[in-house]
Every structure is written in C-alpha cells, then in structure tokens.
Amino acid sequence: MNSTSMVLQLGLIYGIVALGVFFTFRALNFADMTVDGSFIVGGCVASVAVGRGFCPITAILFACAAAASVGLFTAHLHVKFQIGDLLAGIVVASMCYSLGLRIMGGAPNVVFKSPESCRAMLPLFCLCVAAAAAYILCTDFGLAFRCVGLNRRLAKSQNISAGAMIYFGVAFGNCCAGAAGAFFCLTHGFCDIGSGVGTLIGGLAALIIGETLFPFHSAAGKITACFLGSIAYRAAVAFALHSDLPFLRASDFNMITGLLVVLFLATKRKQCHADS
Amino acid sequence: MLTVENLSASYGGGKDVLSAVNLAVAAGELVTVVGPNGGGKSTLLGAISGAVGLGSGHIFMDGKENDFSSVCRVFQDPHVGTVGDFTIFENMALAWCRGGRRLPIPWLTRRRKTIFRQHLSELEMGLETRGDELARSLSGGQRQALSLAMATARNCKVLLLDEITAALDPRAAERLMNLVERIVRQSKCACLAVTHGMHQAISHGDRILVVRDGAIATQFSGDEKSSLSVADLFALFEFPFANGRHDINVLP
Numbered sequence: 001m002n003s004t005s006m007v008l009q010l011g012l013i014y015g016i017v018a019l020g021v022f023f024t025f026r027a028l029n030f031a032d033m034t035v036d037g038s039f040i041v042g043g044c045v046a047s048v049a050v051g052r053g054f055c056p057i058t059a060i061l062f063a064c065a066a067a068a069s070v071g072l073f074t075a076h077l078h079v080k081f082q083i084g085d086l087l088a089g090i091v092v093a094s095m096c097y098s099l100g101l102r103i104m105g106g107a108p109n110v111v112f113k114s115p116e117s118c119r120a121m122l123p124l125f126c127l128c129v130a131a132a133a134a135y136i137l138c139t140d141f142g143l144a145f146r147c148v149g150l151n152r153r154l155a156k157s158q159n160i161s162a163g164a165m166i167y168f169g170v171a172f173g174n175c176c177a178g179a180a181g182a183f184f185c186l187t188h189g190f191c192d193i194g195s196g197v198g199t200l201i202g203g204l205a206a207l208i209i210g211e212t213l214f215p216f217h218s219a220a221g222k223i224t225a226c227f228l229g230s231i232a233y234r235a236a237v238a239f240a241l242h243s244d245l246p247f248l249r250a251s252d253f254n255m256i257t258g259l260l261v262v263l264f265l266a267t268k269r270k271q272c273h274a275d276s
Numbered sequence: 277m278l279t280v281e282n283l284s285a286s287y288g289g290g291k292d293v294l295s296a297v298n299l300a301v302a303a304g305e306l307v308t309v310v311g312p313n314g315g316g317k318s319t320l321l322g323a324i325s326g327a328v329g330l331g332s333g334h335i336f337m338d339g340k341e342n343d344f345s346s347v348c349r350v351f352q353d354p355h356v357g358t359v360g361d362f363t364i365f366e367n368m369a370l371a372w373c374r375g376g377r378r379l380p381i382p383w384l385t386r387r388r389k390t391i392f393r394q395h396l397s398e399l400e401m402g403l404e405t406r407g408d409e410l411a412r413s414l415s416g417g418q419r420q421a422l423s424l425a426m427a428t429a430r431n432c433k434v435l436l437l438d439e440i441t442a443a444l445d446p447r448a449a450e451r452l453m454n455l456v457e458r459i460v461r462q463s464k465c466a467c468l469a470v471t472h473g474m475h476q477a478i479s480h481g482d483r484i485l486v487v488r489d490g491a492i493a494t495q496f497s498g499d500e501k502s503s504l505s506v507a508d509l510f511a512l513f514e515f516p517f518a519n520g521r522h523d524i525n526v527l528p
C-alpha cells in the first residue's frame with residue numbers, strides 16, 4: 001500500500017475516533033479518557049471474532065457493542081457514583097488493558113488474515129456513521145443533548161435528564177472508538193494490546209486541526225471537519241516522518257504529534273482573539 | 277392556577293428556609309415578590325419549580341399537585357436562560373419540547389418555524405426576523421426577552437421570574453416588565469416575579485408580596501398597592517410585625 005492510501009486509511013479510521021471525541025469532549029463537555037481503552041477493546045473483539053469465523057461486518061458490530069458497554073460503564077461511574085469524568089475515564093481505560101488480554105485469551109497480540117472487504121467497507125462505514133451523527137444532532141433529541149453540554153442549568157430547567165444524555169454521549173463516543181479499533185486491527189491483520197495508546201491524543205489532534213482548518217458552523221460541517229482534520233493530521237505526520245529531514249526519526253512520532261497539536265491550538269486561539 | 281399550602285422547605289434537610297407559606301395566584305395574575313436578602317424569595321421560587329426539596333406542604337398547579345412540568349422559570353442571568361451557541365430558533369425549539377419527549381425527529385420544520393416567528397413577533401423586538409442568528413449576538417435585554425418567549429412557548433401554567441431585570445439598564449428593565457405584563461395577560465399563566473426594584477414592584481403587577489424570615493410577612497393589592505412608596509416598602513424589610521401584619525403608619 002502506498003503512503004497516500006495509508007494516510008487516507010488511517011485518516012478515516014482516526015476520523016471515526018475524532019467523531020467520538022467530538023461527541024464527548026465538544027458536544028457533551030465530558031472529558032472522556034476511556035477512548036484509549038475502548039479502542040483496543042473494539043480491536044480485540046473484532047480480531048477474535050474474525051479469527052473464529054465471523055464475517056467482518058458482524059465482527060465490527062460486536063466491537064461497537066463491546067466498546068459502547070465500556071463507555072456506559074464510565075458514564076455509570078460518573079452519573080451514579082459522582083466520580084469525576086476524567087478519573088472515571090482513566091480508571092476504565094486502565095481496566096480495558098486487562099479486558100483486552102482476557103478477550104485475546106491471555107496473549108498480548110493476535111495475528112490473522114486481514115479480510116479483503118475491510119478496506120472497501122471503511123469509507124462506507126465512515127459515511128454512514130457521519131450521516132447518523134449529523135442527523136442526531138439536528139433533532140429534538142440532539143438539541144437536548146447539546147444543551148446538556150453547553151448549559152447544564154438550563155437543561156435541568158427544561159426537564160432534560162443530563163444523566164441520560166451522558167450515558168448516550170459517552171456510549172456513542174466509545175462505540176466510535178471501538179469501531180475505529182476494529183477497523184485498525186482488521187485492516188492490518190493483527191491486534192496488539194498496546195495499539196490503543198495515543199488514540200485519544202490522535203482523536204483530539206484530528207478534532208482540533210479540523211476545527212481550525214475547516215471552521216464550519218453546521219452540525220454536518222463540524223462532523224466532516226473531524227474526518228478532514230484527521231486526514232490532514234495523518235498527512236502532516238507522514239510527511240514529517242518520511243521526509244528526508246536528517247534530524248527526524250520514527251521515534252519522534254509523539255513529539256511531532258504534540259507539536260502539531262500545539263501549533264493548531266495556538267492558531268485557533270489567535271483566530272478567536274482576532275474574531276473578538 | 278397556583279396554590280401553595282403550608283409549604284416548608286430547606287436546603288439539604290437543614291433548618292427551614294421557608295416556613296408554613298400559604299399562597300394563591302390566579303391565572304393571568306402577576307404578583308411581585310420583594311424582601312430582604314436571605315428572606316426566602318428565591319427559595320420560594322425554587323420550591324415551586326421543584327429545584328428545592330419540600331419539607332412539608334403542597335403545591336398545586338392548575339389543580340394538579342407537583343406538576344413541575346408546567347412551571348417555567350426565567351433566571352436572573354440571561355446567559356443562563358438561553359444557550360448562546362444556539363440560534364434563536366434552536367433556543368425556541370429547545371423550549372418547545374419541554375414537558376414532552378425529545379424524539380429523534382428534525383427540530384425545525386416549516387410549521388414550527390411559523391409558530392416560533394409568531395411567538396417571537398409578540399415580543400415586538402424584531403427577533404422573528406433574526407431566527408437564524410446566534411443568541412449570543414443579542415443584547416442582554418433581547419436575550420432576557422428570548423428567555424421569556426422560551427418560558428411561555430408551551431404548556432406554561434406558572435411563570436417564575438427571578439430578578440430578571442437585575443442585569444439590565446433601567447430603560448431595558450422597564451420595557452421588559454411591560455412585556456412581562458402583556459405576556460402574562462395573554463397567556464393567562466400565574467406569574468410570580470421576584471425583584472429588588474421597589475419601583476418596579478409598585479408600578480407593575482396586581483399584588484406585592486413581602487417575604488421575610490421565610491414567611492410572607494404582608495401583601496398589598498389594588499389601591500393600597502398603588503399608594504405605596506418605595507420608602508414604605510423598604511420600611512417593611514426591617515420593622516417588626518404586629519399581629520402578623522405590619523402597620524406602616526406606626527412609629528417603631
């Protein structure tokens with residue numbers, strides 16, 4: 001696979017993560033750290049399902065269900081036990097490491113034949129989930145969901161259940177991460193327990209870059225920006241790593257990631273100051 | 277429309293902030309509520325809206341006990357009463373679904389747009405032509421008017437106004453209170469308006485309630501209310517009661 005195809009593939013996969021992060025961090029104002037864990041849970045479930053003969057679509061659906069359950073657990077810790085969103089997410093993400101090992105039968109990684117149809121399914125899946133997300137945000141339910149994130153006190157006075165919206169949003173966000181994890185593992189033909197590390201930062205980077213480069217105002221526009229931002233981010237990282245610059249190495253990936261995020265955040269702040 | 281019987285309320289099960297309050301507000305009646313800080317005015321509104329737990333007593337909205345879905349509240353801060361990142365129409369759609377199920381159906385249909393425009397036009401502020409603008413582009417007074425429109429959009433039997441003019445300049449405040457009176461008469465809801473503006477309390481509404489030390493100290497209506505001065509009302513905040521009613525003509 002050439003580097004352009006790889007950029008597009010990874011861009012779409014992490015665009016799904018960015019969409020999930022958009023739902024939790026932006027729309028719901030819930031700092032959900034579970035994503036690193038639900039990404040790998042989704043990957044493990046899909047890999048084991050394909051290894052046992054299930055078709056890729058079924059495997060991805062299993063992965064979505066498993067990751068959504070993980071998200072529901074995080075939401076439950078926050079809503080019922082009043083555990084802060086950050087701490088609840090971190091704890092559950094940590095638990096997902098053990099969960100992933102259990103799913104893979106104790107092995108830290110599994111290798112399997114990558115299903116041919118996965119690469120073709122990916123753009124279609126992205127289109128479907130983006131359309132579904134855009135539709136949800138444009139409904140009465142979506143307005144109530146966004147209100148919980150923007151103005152909790154008004155939401156309460158409008159008889160909107162913040163708890164119910166948190167359950168939905170965190171489950172949906174982690175469902176997206178799980179689906180992305182499933183596609184990541186299925187397209188590469190292996191699943192490693194450490195694959196989830198850095199998923200959240202990748203999703204956040206894609207979200208921030210998308211918002212900065214493509215400042216659309218509509219719900220459909222913001223969701224499109226998640227995927228475009230993810231592709232732009234992967235392209236920038238690929239360029240940096242594969243360039244002939246003598247001082248850059250593959251191990252500089254995390255530093256490049258961080259610097260890109262800082263650059264776009266600083267640009268966004270400057271834009272906001274200029275607008276105001 | 278609103279009947280409160282022997283209401284007591286406290287925060288977190290502690291000492292009663294409201295004690296044995298009895299109150300009745302008719303449909304289409306505007307009652308202003310005044311009193312010193314900590315007297316229980318906002319707690320009274322909180323108890324009626326369901327935000328504050330009832331220690332004892334009963335609240336009936338149009339005959340139904342504890343029908344909090346028909347109680348609408350407008351907050352002091354216009355930024356709390358609206359969502360700045362929503363358009364005007366989105367804010368109206370949010371309020372339109374209060375008390376009902378929020379279904380995954382498109383929030384803006386042609387029919388709703390017509391209804392929202394009609395409702396916004398009653399404010400006489402030109403907001404009906406700016407429906408697609410963000411609420412944060414509105415002034416404080418316009419945003420409070422939008423809050424009022426949201427509160428009275430649908431199924432509003434009891435309207436609670438909690439110092440809604442506190443953040444506005446005197447001219448905008450007067451305009452808003454005139455709007456409140458008109459909306460209350462048109463929608464036939466029972467309205468309680470807490471205010472620290474004594475002049476507002478005297479010049480607007482049908483009755484004034486003075487709430488002090490967790491109870492309704494006294495009330496004025498009709499000619500008695502019209503003949504009150506600001507100094508008379510201020511005096512009621514401090515002087516002790518005699519037989520449950522303060523005689524403002526008696527020297528302390």
